[in-house]
Amino acid sequence: MSTNKTTARPAAIYKSAAGAEAIQRNYREMLHAWPVPAEELRIPTREGETFVIVSGPQDAPPLVLLHGSGANSTNWLGDIASWAQHFRTYSVDIVGEPGGSAPSRPVLGSEAIALWLDDVLAGLGISQTALVGMSLGGWHALDYSIRRPDRVTRLALLCPGGVGKQRVGWLFKAVLDRVLGRHDLARSAKLVTGLDDAHLAPVLDQVVLTFTHFNPRTEKLPVFTDAQLHSLTMPVLVIVGARDVMLNSTETARRITQNVPDATVHVLPDVGHAVLGQTATVLKFLQDN
Numbered sequence: 001m002s003t004n005k006t007t008a009r010p011a012a013i014y015k016s017a018a019g020a021e022a023i024q025r026n027y028r029e030m031l032h033a034w035p036v037p038a039e040e041l042r043i044p045t046r047e048g049e050t051f052v053i054v055s056g057p058q059d060a061p062p063l064v065l066l067h068g069s070g071a072n073s074t075n076w077l078g079d080i081a082s083w084a085q086h087f088r089t090y091s092v093d094i095v096g097e098p099g100g101s102a103p104s105r106p107v108l109g110s111e112a113i114a115l116w117l118d119d120v121l122a123g124l125g126i127s128q129t130a131l132v133g134m135s136l137g138g139w140h141a142l143d144y145s146i147r148r149p150d151r152v153t154r155l156a157l158l159c160p161g162g163v164g165k166q167r168v169g170w171l172f173k174a175v176l177d178r179v180l181g182r183h184d185l186a187r188s189a190k191l192v193t194g195l196d197d198a199h200l201a202p203v204l205d206q207v208v209l210t211f212t213h214f215n216p217r218t219e220k221l222p223v224f225t226d227a228q229l230h231s232l233t234m235p236v237l238v239i240v241g242a243r244d245v246m247l248n249s250t251e252t253a254r255r256i257t258q259n260v261p262d263a264t265v266h267v268l269p270d271v272g273h274a275v276l277g278q279t280a281t282v283l284k285f286l287q288d289n
Contacts (some may be wrong), residue, residue: 006111006118014213017214019214034077036080037089039055041053044119048095048103049102050120053091054124055091056066056086061088063087064121065090066132066140067099069136072098072099078277083283086262094136108139111147117140129154130153131155131157135158135161135273136217138157139221155234156234156239159275160240160252163219163229163256164240164249166247166248167246229259231286232260235262237281238252238264238265239266239268240280241277244261250267260272
């Protein structure tokens with residue numbers, strides 16, 4: 001397929017070839033922990049190959065999963081065993097992120113993201129699907145649902161971007177720590193995710209490894225208008241953490257409640273940007289008639 005002209009192609013999404021190799025090696029090792037039988041596919045798209053992990057019964061309804069920034073399909077290791085009992089799950093590695101997909105980065109706010117997902121769904125033989133998105137993946141899922149409402153049956157969003165204002169205060173704090181000689185990736189990860197030491201431990205090594213070697217997208221996420229949110233025709237579930245330092249979760253909850261016709265919103269107290277442990281809540285929403 002020809003390259004979309006609205007794609008920004010950075011020199012490299014990794015800081016070095018050795019760093020890229022370390023991240024990819026770690027990813028392959030973590031995928032050994034995928035708790036259910038899975039098929040790995042590489043779907044050709046206009047943005048390059050897209051890596052997809054498929055699980056669940058072949059005749060079950062489809063469920064497409066879109067992970068967060070600086071992440072990959074391991075985002076769903078705690079959820080997939082439950083969801084794949086009821087759905088044919090397709091965990092998509094977003095292009096330009098540290099997973100198994102191409103390094104291209106379609107321009108946010110353009111038609112490019114939707115066109116890429118069109119190619120992915122076409123390659124998977126999916127005409128309609130439920131979508132679950134986290135953070136940046138939540139932005140992707142919202143963008144697609146607004147542009148292709150007839151293709152999305154249900155939409156579940158965990159700490160989605162593009163609704164509440166994107167905060168930058170935590171970035172200044174991280175920069176100050178670096179200037180004062182106290183910068184610590186583990187400390188920054190704890191600040192951003194809102195996890196305590198006990199809960200952070202299992203994922204800390206991966207977070208530190210990734211952001212030691214990976215160049216994340218740094219542009220602000222485009223914010224969807226009230227009219228765009230109001231155009232969503234499918235049932236929508238939004239779960240946010242009240243202590244999110246990256247996105248204004250209070251504003252996200254308010255705008256979704258006021259503008260989305262069929263919305264369910266949960267604000268979790270004492271939770272930061274990492275909205276975890278919502279497997280059962282999301283499953284119930286996906287199965288509601």
